[in-house]
Amino acid sequence: MSTIVVAGGAGFLGSTLIERLLAGNARVICVDNLLTGRLANIAPYFNNRLFQFIRHDIIDPLEIDGPVSEIYNLACAASPNKYQADPFHTFETSIYGAKNLLNLAMQKRARILQASTSEVYGDPEISPQPESYRGQVNACGPRACYDEGKRAAETLFFEYGTRRDVETRIVRIFNTYGPRMAPDDGRVVSNFITQALLGEDLTVNGTGQQTRSFCYVDDLIEGLMRLMAAPPGTRAPVNIGNPGEFTMLELADLVLAKTGTSSRLCFRDLPVDDPRQRRPDITLAKALLGWEPKVALSEGLDRTIAYFRNELGLGELARLRQA
Numbered sequence: 001m002s003t004i005v006v007a008g009g010a011g012f013l014g015s016t017l018i019e020r021l022l023a024g025n026a027r028v029i030c031v032d033n034l035l036t037g038r039l040a041n042i043a044p045y046f047n048n049r050l051f052q053f054i055r056h057d058i059i060d061p062l063e064i065d066g067p068v069s070e071i072y073n074l075a076c077a078a079s080p081n082k083y084q085a086d087p088f089h090t091f092e093t094s095i096y097g098a099k100n101l102l103n104l105a106m107q108k109r110a111r112i113l114q115a116s117t118s119e120v121y122g123d124p125e126i127s128p129q130p131e132s133y134r135g136q137v138n139a140c141g142p143r144a145c146y147d148e149g150k151r152a153a154e155t156l157f158f159e160y161g162t163r164r165d166v167e168t169r170i171v172r173i174f175n176t177y178g179p180r181m182a183p184d185d186g187r188v189v190s191n192f193i194t195q196a197l198l199g200e201d202l203t204v205n206g207t208g209q210q211t212r213s214f215c216y217v218d219d220l221i222e223g224l225m226r227l228m229a230a231p232p233g234t235r236a237p238v239n240i241g242n243p244g245e246f247t248m249l250e251l252a253d254l255v256l257a258k259t260g261t262s263s264r265l266c267f268r269d270l271p272v273d274d275p276r277q278r279r280p281d282i283t284l285a286k287a288l289l290g291w292e293p294k295v296a297l298s299e300g301l302d303r304t305i306a307y308f309r310n311e312l313g314l315g316e317l318a319r320l321r322q323a
């Protein structure tokens, strides 16, 4: 039976991945420091004998007994306000964390997948962004701790892959949303939905004309698993994201319409270095993995709104409990 380590397994992506891995009868070791990950995300797995949780910060070397076949590195705060809260820790998580897990992969002869990010493209000058685009990142700005950390982690993966023969995988993840996001995550989809459900005004940064491409979590996880299973030597970075591109005003309108809220929009300053546009070119993922997203934004938002209704205690279940 294969043993799979998921670093960052208590997070929104990690816990969704673990559900899929357990359903496939893999033994899963979830490693998380619970900085942004939540026990609530993995609580349903605690009575599964295939599941083990280790509270650990991957900044420190990780020791695991017995064989390991695969390692997913999803450990890092990903919401701008969370990763900027302690930029040193964010930077170290990407670099030391990647190195520690790569050493573990080398020791166990395991495959290892790095969750990289569309942030390696910075504020892109071309759209959509293919993997060959080298990006426009500010090394001395508030987003740099994340962007440059993730870029350096890609370099480590490249070197361990080419010089130390580790079976590395790099996925560049574009904006992802869905159930298991924390209500206080701070990213735009969770902010807009929780604000709408609570009747608060939706906080639009800047003019709201900047764009993002939103991928539903299940589609993303399918892409990660396919990349992990790709033929030996598939070491080059692969974009995984949904090419549907929306302005933040369009997203806000969708959320207002779907929730039927009386909330309005309020405008705040655009954060420094906030990318003006972002859209994945997924030609490579289609050719290499036969992958493309299946869940359109409208459908994904419906599912995510239903999830947040319950999280905020506004769901049917909550109403019945109170009755």
Ligand code: UDP
Pocket: 079, 080, 175, 186, 187, 188, 189, 191, 192, 203, 204, 205, 206, 210, 212, 248, 270, 271, 274, 275
């Ligand atoms: N944003 C916004 N309101 C919010 C949170 C974010 O308008 O309450 C904007 C943010 O400035 C950016 C976009 O939404 O232009 C996506 O932000 P997010 O934090 O979700 O992810 P990013 O792609 O910037 O990492």
